[in-house]
Amino acid sequence: MSLLGLVFAELRARPLTAGLHALMLALGVAGATALLLFSAQSEARLQRDARGVDLVVGAKGSPLQLVLSSVFHADIPTGNIPMQAAKDIIADPRVAQGVAIGLGDSAGGFRIVGADAAILRFYDTRLAAGRAYAAPMEAVLGAQAARRLGLEPGSTFKGAHGLGAGGEAHGETYRVVGVLGEKRSVVDRLIFTPLESVWAVHEVHAMQGLAAPAPVASHDPGEPHAAHAEDEPDREATAVLLRLRSPLGALSLRRAVNAQSALMAARPPDEAVRLFQLIGAGTQVLQGFALTLIAAAALSVFVTLLAALRERRGEVALLRVMGATRAQVFALLVGQGVAIAALGTALGLALGHALMAGLGAAGGRARDFALTGAWFEPGEIAIALGGLAAGALAALIPAIAAYRVDIAKTLAETG
Amino acid sequence: MAGLGPPMIEVTRLTVIRGGRAIVSVPHWQVETGKAALVLGPSGSGKTTLLHALAGLLTPGAGAVRIGGRDLAALNAAARDRFRGATIGLVFQTARLMGALTVSENLALALRLAGKPQDSARIASALARLDLAHRARARPQALSTGESQRAAIARAVIARPALLLADEPTAALDDAHAEAALALMQSEAAAYGATLVIATHDARVKSKIAQRLDLAGPAP
Numbered sequence: 227m228s229l230l231g232l233v234f235a236e237l238r239a240r241p242l243t244a245g246l247h248a249l250m251l252a253l254g255v256a257g258a259t260a261l262l263l264f265s266a267q268s269e270a271r272l273q274r275d276a277r278g279v280d281l282v283v284g285a286k287g288s289p290l291q292l293v294l295s296s297v298f299h300a301d302i303p304t305g306n307i308p309m310q311a312a313k314d315i316i317a318d319p320r321v322a323q324g325v326a327i328g329l330g331d332s333a334g335g336f337r338i339v340g341a342d343a344a345i346l347r348f349y350d351t352r353l354a355a356g357r358a359y360a361a362p363m364e365a366v367l368g369a370q371a372a373r374r375l376g377l378e379p380g381s382t383f384k385g386a387h388g389l390g391a392g393g394e395a396h397g398e399t400y401r402v403v404g405v406l407g408e409k410r411s412v413v414d415r416l417i418f419t420p421l422e423s424v425w426a427v428h429e430v431h432a433m434q435g436l437a438a439p440a441p442v443a444s445h446d447p448g449e450p451h452a453a454h455a456e457d458e459p460d461r462e463a464t465a466v467l468l469r470l471r472s473p474l475g476a477l478s479l480r481r482a483v484n485a486q487s488a489l490m491a492a493r494p495p496d497e498a499v500r501l502f503q504l505i506g507a508g509t510q511v512l513q514g515f516a517l518t519l520i521a522a523a524a525l526s527v528f529v530t531l532l533a534a535l536r537e538r539r540g541e542v543a544l545l546r547v548m549g550a551t552r553a554q555v556f557a558l559l560v561g562q563g564v565a566i567a568a569l570g571t572a573l574g575l576a577l578g579h580a581l582m583a584g585l586g587a588a589g590g591r592a593r594d595f596a597l598t599g600a601w602f603e604p605g606e607i608a609i610a611l612g613g614l615a616a617g618a619l620a621a622l623i624p625a626i627a628a629y630r631v632d633i634a635k636t637l638a639e640t641g
Numbered sequence: 642m643a644g645l646g647p648p649m650i651e652v653t654r655l656t657v658i659r660g661g662r663a664i665v666s667v668p669h670w671q672v673e674t675g676k677a678a679l680v681l682g683p684s685g686s687g688k689t690t691l692l693h694a695l696a697g698l699l700t701p702g703a704g705a706v707r708i709g710g711r712d713l714a715a716l717n718a719a720a721r722d723r724f725r726g727a728t729i730g731l732v733f734q735t736a737r738l739m740g741a742l743t744v745s746e747n748l749a750l751a752l753r754l755a756g757k758p759q760d761s762a763r764i765a766s767a768l769a770r771l772d773l774a775h776r777a778r779a780r781p782q783a784l785s786t787g788e789s790q791r792a793a794i795a796r797a798v799i800a801r802p803a804l805l806l807a808d809e810p811t812a813a814l815d816d817a818h819a820e821a822a823l824a825l826m827q828s829e830a831a832a833y834g835a836t837l838v839i840a841t842h843d844a845r846v847k848s849k850i851a852q853r854l855d856l857a858g859p860a861p
Binding site for chain 2: 239548549637
């Protein structure tokens with residue numbers, strides 16, 4: 227029977243108390259872990275989705291909205307820009323690669339992106355089946371979109387107004403000619419088609435008198451189409467995605483674009499940071515709540531150990547009589563705190579991952595962004611050490627009290 | 642074994658002071674190795690305090706306590722703790738077993754703290770000698786008074802200490818259990834050549850051991 231064995235024996239003798247303390251700590255650790263995993267997975271997703279896009283140019287408005295809508299495909303666009311302006315920017319010598327995109331429609335909740343087939347190279351995609359599109363109304367689907375919609379080369383589908391699910395269906399039919407391999411990025415959730423398809427769909431609507439822009443029930447007034455032939459004689463695009471030859475070129479081009487009255491350029495990494503600052507405030511509140519839970523658990527461990535020490539100081543004195551040194555008695559008490567903390571921390575980490583797995587399973591069906599429990603962050607080591615430190619800290623004062631026990635006096639008092 | 646080395650206990654001009662007054666004063670007292678002795682005196686005479694001083698659980702105000710020739714005051718606190726664990730076994734008026742441990746685990750812990758290797762055969766043998774083999778896995782709360790005191794004696798002797806100190810070990814026991822406990826301590830001490838010192842004011846014990854130290858108690 228070692229002192230470590232005695233630590234566990236003491237915990238086994240009071241399973242309910244030890245279990246409740248461990249559970250309380252576990253809830254705090256689970257919260258902190260889940261928030262860490264959520265933040266890390268969100269950040270990684272944004273980084274993956276923005277990879278290769280140095281600059282986005284679109285209509286004047288919120289830069290964050292422009293990046294969210296055109297790079298992360300998570301918001302409505304800021305407006306449209308003349309196609310000629312898009313072509314001029316792509317032709318700029320500072321631009322290594324550029325592609326104009328047209329947004330506004332979707333199919334089964336997956337966004338239809340009108341763009342030259344060069345966008346498939348821009349995103350460094352590979353075809354898992356079929357070929358790239360070569361004519362209007364042909365479409366190439368991201369892997370997840372194809373899987374969810376049950377489409378494959380040769381299949382057809384109808385687009386709908388608006389960028390979310392439930393929009394008013396167009397009469398025109400798209401034909402799937404290719405399906406992309408899994409990219410584990412936003413590309414998996416997109417449907418690519420020539421920009422001409424987007425223009426054609428809306429020209430037909432205009433001719434049929436179906437595409438009155440604002441009043442169309444399923445078409446959000448805030449969601450401008452890439453082109454409304456009835457509104458403007460020239461073609462339009464929603465945004466231009468750019469890869470620049472140099473970071474310096476990105477800065478100067480952004481300055482030059484932003485100097486124009488109708489256009490705006492934004493850097494996805496900057497907007498991602500801005501987005502995280504916005505999300506960060508909420509995350510910090512939740513982190514604070516998780517830390518409060520951990521602190522409360524540590525406090526309850528402290529109170530229990532102190533009360534247990536008062537109850538059992540005769541046993542502490544006995545240990546000293548049997549030859550335990552002050553240091554060993556101190557270590558025994560700290561060990562009890564750490565053992566409870568270790569149990570709670572391990573349980574909390576497992577719960578945190580289980581929570582993410584649960585959210586992933588639930589959200590995977592409803593949303594595109596699937597969280598996963600099978601994700602490990604170095605920050606979890608800090609959480610684990612923090613949990614153990616909380617236990618050790620909680621046991622510190624009881625341990626010091628045990629260290630200072632006057633054996634003879636205690637034996638007399640506890641006869 | 643007597644006479645071959647220093648006495649097991651040698652107390653010289655010992656004074657223990659509490660609250661500004663002398664609780665125990667012993668000019669000189671010694672017990673040879675392997676012998677048994679009683680410390681007698683009325684309640685409050687300082688019997689327990691003397692035993693604590695012999696075990697190094699308190700620091701005397703004056704004088705010296707030597708156990709097996711070692712001056713306890715010359716040892717630092719940790720060394721004194723280890724020396725106590727390895728050399729001295731204590732039995733109290735109540736059993737004072739660790740409530741979270743089984744009887745055999747209590748004995749195993751005593752072995753560990755004495756710096757002795759874990760020896761389940763020795764534990765089993767000690768429990769069998771004290772008629773506790775069937776209670777090896779029982780927790781202290783489940784033991785009768787007699788079983789508890791036997792378990793406490795087993796714990797005190799499991800590491801085969803050179804000195805066995807017992808503080809009123811029979812005070813809470815009926816005649817039969819008192820006699821059995823005393824006999825057990827004497828036989829266990831004899832089996833390992835340990836020196837036995839019993840502090841008591843129990844008349845049932847006084848006749849069993851010849852050597853004695855009478856403490857008069859503090860002056861009124």
